[in-house]
Amino acid sequence: MLRVRRRTIVLIFGLALLSPLGGCNDGTRSKTNESNTLPLQQVNALIETGSFLEAAQLLSPCEAWLGDDSLSVEDKCQALRLLTMALQGSGNWAESTEVCLKIQTLPFDDEEAQKTASAKMHASLGESYRTLGEDDRAATSFRSSLELFEELGMTSTLDYWGAKNGEAVLLIQQGNTKTAKKLLTQVEAALSEASDSQPASSKLLLSKCLGNLGLIEKNEGSLSEAAIFYHRSIMLRSEVLGEEHSAMILPYYNLGMLHAANEDFVNAEVFVAKAVSIGERTWTDDNQQLVLMKRNLETIGKYLKQ
Incomplete structure (x- = not known):
């Protein structure tokens, strides 16, 4: 009986914290954003509130504006990044990959701007490929992203640490928890300094990192340590986003x-039900993460009746 229960738990824990957090908070500004030729501010705000489907609809199809010569390359890049995030957030990972790859077709005049955009593109591709189960492509994308950030001297940026966190999650899925834990500890140390005065985006990435460290501790059997990381x-996440945000799922x-895992099925049902409730308002019914969560919620319910 216990073996079946643990196998079910491990199955879903592999999905830990794969969804993107927040909007496109990289500090960039755009001329088009000010004139609202493209609704970048509106899309960004929708992503930050978890309204991913609505955000994606405002920029789809991207072919409608990619050919508009009146728009700057920077605005098109920003729009593609936002659309990628919106599609990832709504669970449309394959489509997000197609959109994200269009960034490399943009005709940047500045080589540094092109490399920066490429570094961020590869980090997003790594997220999508990893979720789609294309581990080799994911590993290549994360490694390309980190190498570009290092070449550009951007190793203190959130984008760099976000790519490190993404690579660590891939390593967790592949069973290489030792290397993953090393990477996540680096991310935690970098982001924990003066965390109270850090911007919201930094707190959200730190929250993601802590959750992944909790996952490792749980899978290694250190349930008390895992609980500390999860809490x-x-x-951090609820402080920034509120308790009902999609990023709380x-x-x-x-x-x-x-x-x-501690056989406390009463509290297990409470928190999994919370996740499912928010997931139903955020994702489509056929979203695989949501389907598997519902399945485990049903399993928990059965144990409660025993």
Whole structure:
């Protein structure tokens, strides 16, 4: 009986914290953003509130504006990045990959701007490929992103640490927890300095990192340590986004499954049900993460009746 229960838990824990967090907060400005030729500010705000489907609709299809010569390359790049995030957030990972790859077709005049855009593009591609199960492509994308950031001297940026976190999650999925833990510890150390005064985007990435460290501790059997990381992750994320934001789905879910691992099925049901409730308002019914969460919620319910 216990073996079946643990196998079910491990299956879903592999999905931990794969969704993107927040909008395109890289500090860039755009001329088009000011004139609202493209609704970049509106799309960014929708992404930050978890309205991914609505955000994607405002920029789809991208072919409608990619050929507009009146738009700057920088605006088109920003729009493609936002559309990629919106598609990832709504669970349309394959489509997000197609959109993201269009960034490399943009005719940048400045080589540094082109390399920066490429570094961020590869980080986003790594997220999508990893979720789609294309591990080799994901590894190549993350490595390309990190190498470009290092070449550009951007190793103190959130984008760089975000790519490191993404590579670590891939390593967790591949079973290389030792290297993953090393990378995540680096990310935690970099982002924990003066975290109270850090911007929201930094707190959100730190929350993501802490959740992934919790996952490693849980899978290694250190449930008390895992609980500490999960609670820290949820505290930071809810502080920035509120308790009902779509980015709370997986933190709630992982904490619920940790309770399940401790055979505390009452609290397990509470937190997994929270995750499912928000997931139903955020994702489509056929989203695989949502389908698997619902399946585990049903399993938890069965144990409660025993």
